[in-house]
Amino acid sequence: MTQRPFLGWLVSPAVLLALGLAAAMAAILQYSVRAYVPGSLDVGGLTFENFTTLLRPFYLWAFWNTILLCLMTATFTLILAYPVAYALVRVNNKALKSFILIASITPLFLGEVVRTYSWMIVLGNNGFINSVLMSLGIIDSPLQMMFTTSGVVAALVHVTMPIMVIMLTAGLSHIDRNYEKAAESLGAGPIRCFMTVTLPLSMPGVVAGFSTAFAWTFSAFATPQLIGGGKVNTVSTLVYQLGFASFNFPFAASLSFAGLVMTFAVLALMKRAMRPIERLGEQ
Amino acid sequence: MLTLTDTGLVEPASQSLSTARPAVQLDGVTKRFGNATALHEAWLKIVPGEFMTLLGPSGCGKTTLLNLIAGFLDADGxxxxxxxxxxxxxxxxxREIGIVFQNYALFPHMTVANNIAYGLKTRGIEAGEIRRxxxxxxxxxxxxGFDDRKPRQLSGGQQQxxxxxxxxxxxxxVLLLDEPFSALDKNLRASMQLELKEIQQRLGVTTIFVTHDQAEALSMSERIAVMSAGRIHQIAGPQDVYRRPQDRFVASFIGDASVxxxxxxxxxxTAAQVAVGPLTVEVPGAPLAGLAAGADVDLFVRPEHLVLVDQDATGPALNGIVKNQVFQGGHVDLYLELADHAAEPVLLRSSGAHSSSKFRSGDIVHVRPASMDLIAFPKQDG
Structure with a gap:
């Protein structure tokens, strides 16, 4: 066996972090099985009532809504990010390459809240899109984009773009350019070459990017909260409302716990469902 | 000893060049990358069914030339x-060109059968015909029987x-081969070379083979285009590039040569006489045209051109000191120091008939170039 004298030193911070996170999770789990005492921040005795309340249509609907929102966001992000990632890998011009890289990755450093505020400026009734369309005379009254699911999805797509571009780029850059050359020499035009060689070989990156975008969006809070403005309910905005508007910590805890389990469940299901797609690109 | 015209390798090729329509023809093809010229005005005609090799060190432009023929690069002229x-x-x-890449580039997500069928499907050929x-x-x-295997389940030779x-x-x-043997081990390489050559001849497919390995080029090709620094130096049969190199580069790149x-x-x-010490040898006149008598020239000798002579033998010889002796199995390589005649040790290859233990470092021997194939070029500056 290889000797790793510093293994202990290197691993211990990670272990500490993991223990801290586990303790926090345990605290939330503990809260979720306590009774709510109205008008108090203290909690009552043990109960499973919180979880039975979750089965009410309103909350089930919120779960369903969140999953749909995540699927929509991940799908649109994938469609928009793929050409960017492809260009990033295949463009030879160094300046153009740097521009694409900077343009697609910089939003990552702005933070979700800043990006969301900028979307509010774009989507608002007096915002960029509406004022342009109205000044051009295309519409008479402003389009409602704030406080709608489409508005939330648009902003979330922007939020998830950088991470999707990174994951797709990683997948695409592993594809040997000679595969495409071979396909071309065998008579495949650009579209056929892409559909039969590049796309299938990039599937592992697509699956990884899609799953990451899904999980990323599921936990998104600022964007649905600010752009949805309480009209678009997701699991995370409900957790916030229950916890910090109603001060019902036990129920908020049970909702977040259920949300976490749900994310894992959906990701596991997706992993399974996407296995044949991923297999297309097996090398 | 055979002379140039006896070999029969040049004449038929040049005859068919003039009569048949070339399978591939390059007219002054030039390629630049930024400020660097990767290929200077390449002129080349390849006869249908010919096995033509582009030979040269890495960076000589041979792969650029291949990519230009395949259509992966656009020519600048x-x-x-x-x-x-x-x-x-x-x-x-x-362009309807077949290519074998250095790393084979078999589609990893397709079976062997689907890999082979790929080019037939793009041509819209009917399924039964494809299968056949x-x-x-x-x-x-x-x-x-390997139809359903995936490329990763095959050995290097099978992938090729x-x-x-x-x-x-x-x-x-046209079939383009881009250093297809470089990833194979030595024994497999030799058998694959024979097999490829056999298949190529059976099908009569025009083939352009890119390699930096001169042994490979000499053994497989009908003609070789020797390239360096983006230029084609010589296009000729294997015997001719070896025995009648066009210039210093070809003479030193193909085979071993001492100067x-x-x-x-x-x-x-047609001919020139060159004196080396007490010896006078005859070489082709063309490379030395325009030089005045008395000019310094470099005489290129192959290891097998030098013979050892006994001290009491008649006729002049050069005195050499044995620097090193390398036993190579079938032959022995002797590195000789020829005091005033060569800057670098001179290589002499003697067959196994000479005992391998006959010489020691420091022994004095007498050698004489004995060949019709000696060639000389004007002395290089510097």
Whole structure:
């Protein structure tokens, strides 16, 4: 066996972090099985009532809504990010390459809240899109984009773009350019070459990017909260409302716990469902 | 000793060059990358069915030339014809060319059969015909029954056979081979070379083979284009590039050659006499045309051109000191120091008939160049 004298030193911070996170999770789990005492921040005795309340249509609907929102966001992000990632890998011009890289990755450093505020400026009734369309005379009254699911999805797509571009780029850059050359020499035009060689070989990156975008969006809070403005309910905005508007910590805890389990469940299901797609690109 | 015209290698080729329509023709093809010129005005005609090798050190432009013929690069000047059709502007997928890549580039997500069928499907050939031709191609490369394997389940040699089958099954106008043997171990390489050559001859497919390995080039090719620094130095049969190199580069790149310092005695259009110490040898006149008698020249001698002579033998000889002796199995390489005649140790290759333990370092020997194939070039500056 290889000797790793510093293994202990290197691993211990990670272990500490993991223990801290586990303790926090345990605290939330503990809260979720306590009774709510109205008008108090203290909690009552043990109960499973919180979880039975979750089965009410309103909350089930919120779960369903969140999953749909995540699927929509991940799908649109994938469609928009793929050409960017492809260009990033295949463009030879160094300046153009740097521009694409900077343009697609910089939003990552702005933070979700800043990006969301900028979307509010774009989507608002007096915002960029509406004022342009109205000044051009295309519409008479402003389009409602704030406080709608489409508005939330648009902003979330922007939020998830950088991470999707990174994951797709990683997948695409592993594809040997000679595969495409071979396909071309065998008579495949650009579209056929892409559909039969590049796309299938990039599937592992697509699956990884899609799953990451899904999980990323599921936990998104600022964007649905600010752009949805309480009209678009997701699991995370409900957790916030229950916890910090109603001060019902036990129920908020049970909702977040259920949300976490749900994310894992959906990701596991997706992993399974996407296995044949991923297999297309097996090398 | 055979002379140039006896070999019969040059004449038929140049005859067919003038009569048949070339399978590939390059007219002054130039390629630049930024400020660097990767290929200077390449002129080349390849006869149908010919096995032509592009040989040169890495960075000489041979791969650039291959990519230009395949259509993966656009030429900055000149024209390319395939089978008499101008293809300079034709995209790669319409050129009907088969390529075997250095790393084979078999589609990793497809079975062997689907890899081979790929080029047939793009041509819209009907399924039954595809199946028949894939089986035929697999039989050609002796891989019958491997249809459903994935490339990763094959050995290097098998992968190369599949790559060859995939390139040949489309009945390409030209087969391009980009250093296809470099990833194989030595023994497998030799057998694959024989097999490829055999298949190539059986199908009569025009083949352009890119390699930096001169032994490979000499053994497989009908003609070799020797390249360096983006230029084609010489296009000739293997015997001719070895025995009648066009210039210093070809003489030193192909095979082993030692350089002896000589003095030009006389030169005519056909022949020249060069003196090295007490010896005078005859060399072709063309490379020395325009030099005055008395000029310094470099005499290129192959290891097998030098013979050892006994001290009491008649006729002049050069005195040398044995620097090193390397036993190579079938032959012995002697490195000799020829005091005033060569800057570097001179290589002499003697057959196994000479005992391997006959010489020691420091022994004095007498040598004489004995060949019709000596060649001299004007002394290089510096």
């Amino acid at each position: 000149g024209e390319i014809f395939i089978d008499g059709t101008l293809v300079t502007e034709t995209p790669a997928h319409q 031709r894939v089986e035929e191609a697999l039989a050609l490369v002796k891989l019958t 056979r599949v790559a060859l089958a995939r390139a040949l099954v489309i009945r390409p106008k 002896l310092s000589g003095r030009l005695v006389a030169v005519t259009e």
